[in-house]
Amino acid sequence: MPEQETELPLLEPGEPAPAATEETLAEPAPPPASTEAPVSGAEPVSRVEFDQLKAERDQLLDRLARMQAEFENARKRAERERIEFRDYATGSVVEQFLPVLDNFALALDSAGSAEQLRSGVELIVKQMEEILRQLQVTPVATVGEAFDPRLHEAIGLVERDDLPDQHVAEEIRRGYRLRERLLRPAMVRVVSNPKQTSE
Numbered sequence: 001m002p003e004q005e006t007e008l009p010l011l012e013p014g015e016p017a018p019a020a021t022e023e024t025l026a027e028p029a030p031p032p033a034s035t036e037a038p039v040s041g042a043e044p045v046s047r048v049e050f051d052q053l054k055a056e057r058d059q060l061l062d063r064l065a066r067m068q069a070e071f072e073n074a075r076k077r078a079e080r081e082r083i084e085f086r087d088y089a090t091g092s093v094v095e096q097f098l099p100v101l102d103n104f105a106l107a108l109d110s111a112g113s114a115e116q117l118r119s120g121v122e123l124i125v126k127q128m129e130e131i132l133r134q135l136q137v138t139p140v141a142t143v144g145e146a147f148d149p150r151l152h153e154a155i156g157l158v159e160r161d162d163l164p165d166q167h168v169a170e171e172i173r174r175g176y177r178l179r180e181r182l183l184r185p186a187m188v189r190v191v192s193n194p195k196q197t198s199e
Helices: 047-109 114-134 194-198
Strands: 137-139 152-159 168-173 176-178 181-184 186-192
Touching (some): 114 137, 152 168
Antiparallel strands (some): 137 176, 168 186
16 A cells, blocks of 8 residues: 655745644554464475475385395394304314314223333324414413413412523413414412522
């Protein structure tokens, strides 16, 4: 609706301008409020668009369900492969020790002398040590070495003056390492040298 302008009277030349009144200073009236209904957020969606959005949603839900199923299958497959690999590795190691077991059985069945039996057991021990070496299992160094609580388990002291104090004097049970990992510590007796401890 166009604004109504206030008409001012025309003045003759030299005539003073009339004083400003409240009417002449009043601000123009605001435009009338629109008769249209206010828009509430989004425009209404047509049936075609609704069906399209619903189909897209269903596809996404189906894809999500498939991905979850694939993830679960992959997790189960990885677990199964891990168990199979462990069983294969265990079987591979056990297979190498079966000839050792066979030789022990032959030694028990043998009717030879004690010296022959001892000689046979020594051969079996060498065979076993060779298998361990192939598996990269090595014995922990003991006698004459400085006592190391990370590698050695002390079960007693031995007084000796021919070996340095706090060195290994005797090996009671051999310890083993798999590469750099300790499988079990060596059980040892440690030197107590009175000459060095009294100084």
